[in-house]
Amino acid sequence: MGCLFCGIVRGELSATVVYEDDLCLAFLDHRPLFHGHCLLVPRTHFETLSDLPAELVPPLFQKVQLLARAVETAMSAEGSFVAMNNRVSQSVPHLHVHIVPRKKGDGLKGFFWPRTKYANEAEMLAVEQSIRAAIAETQESFP
Numbered sequence: 001m002g003c004l005f006c007g008i009v010r011g012e013l014s015a016t017v018v019y020e021d022d023l024c025l026a027f028l029d030h031r032p033l034f035h036g037h038c039l040l041v042p043r044t045h046f047e048t049l050s051d052l053p054a055e056l057v058p059p060l061f062q063k064v065q066l067l068a069r070a071v072e073t074a075m076s077a078e079g080s081f082v083a084m085n086n087r088v089s090q091s092v093p094h095l096h097v098h099i100v101p102r103k104k105g106d107g108l109k110g111f112f113w114p115r116t117k118y119a120n121e122a123e124m125l126a127v128e129q130s131i132r133a134a135i136a137e138t139q140e141s142f143p
Contacts (some may be wrong), residue, residue, distance in 0.1 A: 003081045005041045016124050018131040019070075020132075023056070024063050028124060028131075029098070033108060035127050036075035036101040040067055046095045048086040065124035066138060067099045074127070074134035077101035082106065 007013035008027060008040040015027035018038055041061055046052045052060065052082040068080045087093075102108065118124040 003045055003094050004092050005039075005043050005096060007044050009041065009043050016128045017134055019063070019067060021063070023059055026063070026067055026099075028118075028128060032119065033081075033098075033115060034075075034102070034106065035118065035123075036071050036077070038067055038071060038099045038129060038131065040064055040097045040099060041101045042095055048090070048095060049084060050086065052095060064097050064099065066135065070131055070134040071099050071101050073138065074130040075101035078103050089138070093098045116138050 004013065008015040009025050013031075014038055017027045019026040020113060022043070024042050026038050026040040029039050040060075042052065042056065042060060064082060071077065072080050074094055079099070079102045081102050083098045083100070085091075090096075100108075102121065111115075117125070
């Protein structure tokens with residue numbers, strides 16, 4: 001099929017996975033807006049939100065809510081930016097939700113966003129572990 005995210009879901013392509021269950025997979029964006037920027041994708045290939053079956057919307061967005069809370073906790077963020085593109089500006093045609101930690105004065109304005117890089121794999125793995133720990137902690141009190 002050639003879909004980059006399907007390759008990650010199948011384990012054919014590497015990604016720094018922070019969460020997974022039967023429905024979805026979340027991993028660190030390789031070109032994050034800020035450290036901790038995650039992408040949540042359904043395991044099944046759906047190109048856009050309109051393609052996602054209605055019965056999958058609630059469980060997928062419960063995971064978005066879980067990740068938003070966990071990323072904020074893990075990254076000591078004051079909030080988060082949650083976004084999804086449908087076709088236009090969708091760099092990979094596989095439904096994905098961006099969960100980006102935010103802090104006041106972080107420089108994110110409008111739709112011109114600076115991208116950053118992790119200094120090295122160790123830094124990326126430290127962020128991964130922090131988010132995983134926050135997910136585990138958040139799930140204990142999550143509805």
